[in-house]
Amino acid sequence: MPAKDVITAQPSAVPESDNGWDSLLQEISHRPKRATERKQDRSKRTEQQILTGALRVFARDGISRSRIADIAAEAGISASTLYEYYKSKEDLAYDLPLSHLAEFFEGYHVAAANKTTRERMLLYLVMSADYAREHAEWARLFYLEIWPSVFVTDTDLRHSINDFTRVLLFLVNEAIAEGWIARDRNIHETAALLTGGINQIIITWLLYRKPRNLTKAGTEMAERLIAVLEMEARAAR
Amino acid sequence: MPAKDVITAQPSAVPESDNGWDSLLQEISHRPKRATERKQDRSKRTEQQILTGALRVFARDGISRSRIADIAAEAGISASTLYEYYKSKEDLAYDLPLSHLAEFFEGYHVAAANKTTRERMLLYLVMSADYAREHAEWARLFYLEIWPSVFVTDTDLRHSINDFTRVLLFLVNEAIAEGWIARDRNIHETAALLTGGINQIIITWLLYRKPRNLTKAGTEMAERLIAVLEMEARAAR
DNA sequence: AATATTCACGAAGAAATTTCGGTTTGAATC
DNA sequence: GATTCAAACCGAAATTTCTTCGTGAATATT
Numbered sequence: 083m084p085a086k087d088v089i090t091a092q093p094s095a096v097p098e099s100d101n102g103w104d105s106l107l108q109e110i111s112h113r114p115k116r117a118t119e120r121k122q123d124r125s126k127r128t129e130q131q132i133l134t135g136a137l138r139v140f141a142r143d144g145i146s147r148s149r150i151a152d153i154a155a156e157a158g159i160s161a162s163t164l165y166e167y168y169k170s171k172e173d174l175a176y177d178l179p180l181s182h183l184a185e186f187f188e189g190y191h192v193a194a195a196n197k198t199t200r201e202r203m204l205l206y207l208v209m210s211a212d213y214a215r216e217h218a219e220w221a222r223l224f225y226l227e228i229w230p231s232v233f234v235t236d237t238d239l240r241h242s243i244n245d246f247t248r249v250l251l252f253l254v255n256e257a258i259a260e261g262w263i264a265r266d267r268n269i270h271e272t273a274a275l276l277t278g279g280i281n282q283i284i285i286t287w288l289l290y291r292k293p294r295n296l297t298k299a300g301t302e303m304a305e306r307l308i309a310v311l312e313m314e315a316r317a318a319r
Numbered sequence: 320m321p322a323k324d325v326i327t328a329q330p331s332a333v334p335e336s337d338n339g340w341d342s343l344l345q346e347i348s349h350r351p352k353r354a355t356e357r358k359q360d361r362s363k364r365t366e367q368q369i370l371t372g373a374l375r376v377f378a379r380d381g382i383s384r385s386r387i388a389d390i391a392a393e394a395g396i397s398a399s400t401l402y403e404y405y406k407s408k409e410d411l412a413y414d415l416p417l418s419h420l421a422e423f424f425e426g427y428h429v430a431a432a433n434k435t436t437r438e439r440m441l442l443y444l445v446m447s448a449d450y451a452r453e454h455a456e457w458a459r460l461f462y463l464e465i466w467p468s469v470f471v472t473d474t475d476l477r478h479s480i481n482d483f484t485r486v487l488l489f490l491v492n493e494a495i496a497e498g499w500i501a502r503d504r505n506i507h508e509t510a511a512l513l514t515g516g517i518n519q520i521i522i523t524w525l526l527y528r529k530p531r532n533l534t535k536a537g538t539e540m541a542e543r544l545i546a547v548l549e550m551e552a553r554a555a556r
Numbered sequence: 557a558a559t560a561t562t563c564a565c566g567a568a569g570a571a572a573t574t575t576c577g578g579t580t581t582g583a584a585t586c
Numbered sequence: 587g588a589t590t591c592a593a594a595c596c597g598a599a600a601t602t603t604c605t606t607c608g609t610g611a612a613t614a615t616t
Contacts, residue, residue: 121562122613128563144468146383150604160565165605226467232459232526233381270530271540274519282515283508285467293507303508313550358593359582365594387573397596402574 106252107194110245111187113238115180131157132167133181136174141219145175145227176239179224183242186213187249199256204304206249207280211300214284222288225281250276263311264318272311279307343489344431347482348424350475352417368394369404370418373411378456382412382464413468413476416461420479423450424486436493441541443486444517448537451521459525462518487513500548501555509548516544 120126135156139148150171154161168174190209194202214221234240250273257263263272283303286292293299357363372393376385387408391398405411427446431439451458466480487510494500500509520540523529530536 124613125563149602161604162566162606163564166563169605171604230463230467230522230526231381232463233384267543268539271520271536271543274523274540275516275543278515278517278519279512280515281519282511286511289467299508302505303511306504306508306512310547310551313554314547317550361582362594386571396594398573399575399597400595403594406574408573 103252104191106249107187107191110242110249111184111191113180113184113242113245115184128157128159128163129167131159132164132174133178137178137219137223140175140178140227141222145171145223172233175223176228176234176237179220179228180239180242182217182220182224183245186210187245189213199253199260200262200308203250203253203257203276204308206253207276207304207307208297208301210280211284211304212297214288215296215300218288221284225285225288247273247277257311262315264315266318267314275311276307279303340489341428343486344424344428347479347486348421348428350417350421350479350482352421365394365396365400366404368396369401369411370415373415374456374460377412377415377464378459382408382460412460413465413474416457416465417476417479419454419457419461420482423447424482426450436490436497437499437545440487440490440494440513441545443490444513444541444544445534445538447517448521448541449534451525452533452537455525458521462522462525484510484514494548499552501552503555504551512548513544516540 120129132153135158136148136153139153139156143149143152148171150164151161153174154164157164164174168177186209190206193209194205197205214225228234228239229243234243251269254263254269254272254276258265258269280300280303283293283299284296287296287299357366369390372395373385373390376390376393380386380389385408387401388398390411391401394401401411405414423446427443430446431442434442451462465476488506491500491506491509491513495502495506517537517540520530520536521533524533524536
């Protein structure tokens with residue numbers, strides 16, 4: 083196992099120039115949310131009511147079983163009015179996760195400032211699990227229906243989903259440069275290991291409410307994942 | 320980190336009595352497939368045609384977008400006839416994966432005979448990925464639509480899905496007894512790590528056809544996962 | 557206050573699922 | 587091989603849900 087220039091490694095230093103980090107997070111958390119801009123105040127309220135109602139109904143019944151009529155009722159409007167806002171049920175379902183995702187990335191960007199790469203990676207995984215716990219309805223929709231959907235293509239949403247991996251890939255690359263993740267392993271595989279591990283915990287919690295304490299379980303898994311990658315790197319030297 | 324009786328560990332021995340292994344696999348691969356038993360030969364053929372047609376249509380359009388009429392046409396029958404076999408579209412969608420799952424478990428049971436626990440675990444992960452590659456339509460339906468579905472509850476299918484984890488848990492317990500997985504880690508967490516890692520690879524392949532060679536990627540990931548667990552165990556000694 | 561624009565809704569239309577009654581087909585029995 | 591009966595099948599109608607459209611009400615603008 084070759085280890086050419088581990089000499090330049092700086093395991094626990096805060097990246098100086100943040101080469102690309104801020105611009106990446108910037109780009110990701112400012113993806114266009116919605117093209118349409120509502121004119122009247124009433125309308126903005128309605129828009130919000132639709133989003134809230136839809137989230138509840140979708141999370142409860144699943145996208146496929148949810149009825150437009152139910153969502154409209156929940157939002158306190160008529161079914162036909164909903165079509166002034168979204169051109170179809172699917173359109174609504176796929177738009178819903180976006181605002182939350184942006185919020186997550188923004189929160190993460192702030193929380194990750196002035197941290198080492200390792201801390202950032204840990205925080206990313208932990209915050210993912212914790213955000214799912216705090217926004218269980220959203221998480222149910224996102225992790226169980228949207229993420230795996232083959233049909234979310236060429237949209238802002240697919241970009242946002244890919245962003246999740248992009249951040250992780252960035253951190254993996256940094257970690258390799260710093261020398262605490264083995265460079266002889268495929269970076270996508272490493273990212274898949276991290277994403278897979280944490281998502282599995284989240285999904286199991288969403289489906290069965292087990293383990294009870296998602297935050298604790300997520301933290302444990304995150305720490306374990308990173309520890310394991312560090313071991314690999316040490317072994318590869 | 321305590322390591323009480325690692326003395327009795329037998330890292331690479333074939334389990335003698337197979338305490339529970341065979342009966343577990345036996346049970347899992349013989350879950351009741353269908354309650355209804357068709358009387359006529361013609362009917363059995365039709366049943367098969369429905370399953371084949373449905374798989375193709377579901378994999379292409381997704382459950383929600385698929386139309387009964389299309390499936391019926393694909394199967395060469397009228398839409399109303401389909402209701403003699405399944406009481407709804409959902410019912411059909413959720414019944415589809417069962418036969419394949421049983422087939423997978425049977426194949427695995429045979430392939431895993433006379434192997435060490437470590438080999439069995441590796442084989443399980445590798446075969447999962449490979450089965451998905453060989454049965455891509457089925458895998459698309461299973462991993463992207465059925466598995467994450469909250470609504471598969473209290474059915475044979477939910478049992479079968481849980482079986483996937485049960486096998487893994489069994490192997491993890493064996494490995495702990497043999498001493499090559501750390502006993503101070505939560506077994507469910509360890510299973511989640513394994514499942515999550517391999518599933519992430521499969522899902523990414525299903526969504527993006529990347530990495531190109533799923534068998535190779537699955538094998539690499541499986542080997543890495545197990546190697547990493549072994550490292551953990553060594554470190555815990 | 558008059559006017560224009562945005563927003564909301566009920567009713568009608570469209571599309572898909574599901575049920576029903578009657579006909580055809582297959583297999584067992586004589 | 588004819589008879590009989592249940593199983594399998596289908597077309598048409600009913601039902602459910604999604605979506606469009608025309609019109610009127612609410613809001614903002616002048």
